Amino acid sequence: MSHPFRLADPRKARDLSLAIHLLAPSRTIKLVHVCGTHEIAIARHGLRRLLPDSVQILEGPGCPVCVTPAADIERAVRMSEQGAIVCTYGDMLRVPGRGRSLDDARAAGADVRTVLSADEVARIARATSREVVFFAVGFETTAPMTAAVALDAPPPNLSFLVAHKLIPPAMAALLDMPEVALDGYLAPGHVSTILGSAAYEPWLSRLRVPVVIGGFEPLDVLYALALLVRQIRDGLAVVENAYPRAVSCGGNEAALRLIRDVFEPCDAAWRGIGEIPLSGLRLLPRHASLDALARFEVGAVDEAPTIPGCRCAEVLTARAVPSDCPLFATRCTPLSPVGPCMVGAEGACAIWFRYRRKEVP
C-alpha cells in the first residue's frame, strides 16, 4: 500500500500480542471501547485471537446511528414525506425509527440521499429550490463538519436536524450505572483527534479507570490494549495517548471552535440507554433559523417502546455481549433488526452477527 500509516505487520502484531499476554493479569478484565470503528477493526482482523482469554473486549455506546433516538429518525422520515430532500450518512439509511427507516421512506417515493461529506449537502441545496434537511448524526469527529456547513452561508432552503452526541459524558454515565463493571476504556481515536487527550482528564475523577486513546490500524488497537493492561497491572487510572500521530493534548482547536460557534451542549436521549446530561449538541439560539424542527410540522413523536426480550440496553452499556440476548440471530438480524444495536452497520450486534456469530474457535 502506498501510504506510510498502514500498520499491519504480522511480526509486530505478534510482538504486541506477546506484550499483552505478559502484562495481562490472571483475573478476567473487561475493556470497553466506545467506537464502532474499533469493533470493526477488532472483528475484521480477528484480533481477539491474539488476546489472552482473560482479556475481554466489549463495545459500549460507540455507534452513533445506533444511539440516535427512534424519535429523531421518525422526524426525519416525516420531513421527507413532507417533500424535503433528506440527506444523511449511509450508516443512517436502514436504521428503523418508529417501525420504519429512511430507506423505507425512499422506497415509498421520498427523496432521501446518502452523502459522504457534509459539504455535499450544501451543494445539493444550492441545486434545488426544494427544502433540504441535513439529518446530522455523529460524535465530536463529525459535528465540526456540520458546523462548517452551517457557518458557510448556507442556502436558505437548507436546514439541520441535529442529533450529534458527545462521547466523554456517555463514558462517565456508563460507569454510574449499576451492574456496569469495567476495567478500562479504549477511547476513540478520531473523536480524540478533535477533543485532545486532555479533554478526558476532567472526567477521570468520575471514570476511575484507565483511559487509553487508540487508533484504528490493527497494530494501533493492539498497542492501545497493551497500554491498558499495563495500567491495570500497575494499578493506575490515567489518560494515555496511544495514537499520538493523530491526537494531540489540546485537540483540534479549529474544529472545536466550529463546534462552539454553532452548537451548545444539551441533555440528550441515547437510544437504548436513556437521557444523559449534557451529552448532545443543539444549535445556538442565534442559529435557530437553521433548525429543521422550526421549519417542519412533524407533530409529537414518542420514543420507541422497549422491546420485550431485547437486551440492547445492556449491550450498549457493556453489561452483556450480543450473544447473551435471546433475540440475537433468531428474531433479530441485520435484515430485520429488532434492537438498536443491530440496526447500524457498526452496532455491536450487527458486527457480531457479521464477524463473530460463529467465531473461529
Next chain:
Amino acid sequence: MSAAQVRVSSLHGAGGEVMDDLIRSLIVPRFAARSAGRIGLSAMDDGATIERPATGELVVTTDCHVVKPVFFPGGDIGRLAAAGTVNDLAVMGARPVAFTLGIILEEGFALEDLEKILDSFAEVLAEVDASLVGGDTKVMASGDVDGIILCATGFGIADRAVSDAELWEGDDVLITGTVGDHGMALLAAREEFRLSTRLVSDVAPLWSLLKPVLPMGVHAMKDPTRGGLAAALNEMARKSEACVEIDEASIPLRAEVAGLSDLLGISPLDVANEGKAVLVVDPQATGAILAALAAHPRGAQARRIGKVTRRYPGRVVMDTGIGGERFLDMPLGDPVPRIC
C-alpha cells in the same frame, strides 16, 4: 428510421412499422454476420434454430441487467450483459454459441446511446464468436423504468459441464485477477461522492481465458459477480459441505480498490466482479493452471488464494494476515458506504 428520430418513443415498442424499422436498422445489421443454425436473427422468424452438438452438453443461462449509470468507467450495460452471460457459460465450461436478448426501454431513451450499447454487446459476441439469434424489444412509459434493462439468455456447449459444487479436500482455490474492480469503480463513479480515480470496471468475457485450462484439472468454477468473492466462496463451500480457507494477503487488490474500501467502509470482497473467475483445482495442476492463466492478459494477476479443507464444513475461513483469523460470511445485501 427518420433522421429526426433521436429518442425512443412508444411506437418503437408497438409492434408496427416503427418497431420493425428499429430492429431492421439498429439490431439486425450488428449481428447478421454469424448464425448458430439454419434459421438465424436475419430471418426475423418467430424463433431461431441452434445446430445440435454431436457430443457434449447444451448449457443454458439467463441474466437480466440493470446498472446505474448505464455508461460506467470501463464499460456499459451492453458489455455487461454480454460478458455476464458469456461468463456464466464459461464458468460452466461451456463454449458460448447463441444468445437471445430482451431489451426494455424507457420512452425518451437516446437512440444514439442504444446504438452504443448494442455495439458493445456485439463486440463481446464477436470476440467469443457467438451469435445473437433472437430477441424482443418493449418500450415502457417515461418513469416506469429507469432507462434500459437488458435480459440475455445464452446457450453454450460443454464437453462436460463444470459445476460450482465439486470442491475436494486438498484442492487449491485460485482467482483469475484483482478483486472488487467493478463494484468499486461504480461506487467511485457515483456523482454525489465526488471522488476521482483511474479505476475502471473489469467487465470482460472470460471464455478465451478459461478455455485452455478446462482440461488441466479444474474441479469447480464460479464467477464472483454480485455479492463478490465472499458470496461466491460461501456458495461453493456450502454446496460442497467443504471448508474454504483463504489467505487475505494473497488476494490481489488494486491500490484504488483498497483505498476506496477504506474510504467507503465497504469490503472489496463484498462487491461485484464482472471479469473474474474463482477456480477450484487439483493441487497437482495449480502451477500449470496459474501459468496458463497468466499467459492471457485477463489472467496476468491470477493467484492461489487458499485451499479446500474439512475444518469447518460449509464455511469460509480467512487468515487476516496479522495472525488473526475469522469467518468470511456472505454479504447481507447491497453494501452502503458508511462514515462511522
Next chain:
Amino acid sequence: MCLAAPARVVSVLGRTAVVDYDGVQMTARLDALADPLAPGDYVLIHSGFAIRRLSAADGEETLRLFDELSQSLGSAPDGSGTRPGRPAPR
C-alpha cells in the same frame, strides 16, 4: 463515527485541498484545520474535511513506540518471540 483516512495532499487551493488516498482523489475542505498544508503532507480526512495534519515520519514514529513497549518487557521486538497462551491457529 470515526472512519478517517490518511490521504496525501496533492495541491492546496485556499480553503480546499485535493488529496489522494491510494489513487483515489477527492477535494477536502480545510475549515476544520488550523495547520498550513503543503503538497506531500498527509492529512486525516473525515467526512470530506481534513481534521489533522500528519507527517510521513509519524508512521515510523508509531512503529518505534510499539518496539519500545516490546523492549521494555524484554520480549524480542524482531518477531522472534513465541506466542503464549493459545495454540497456533492451525
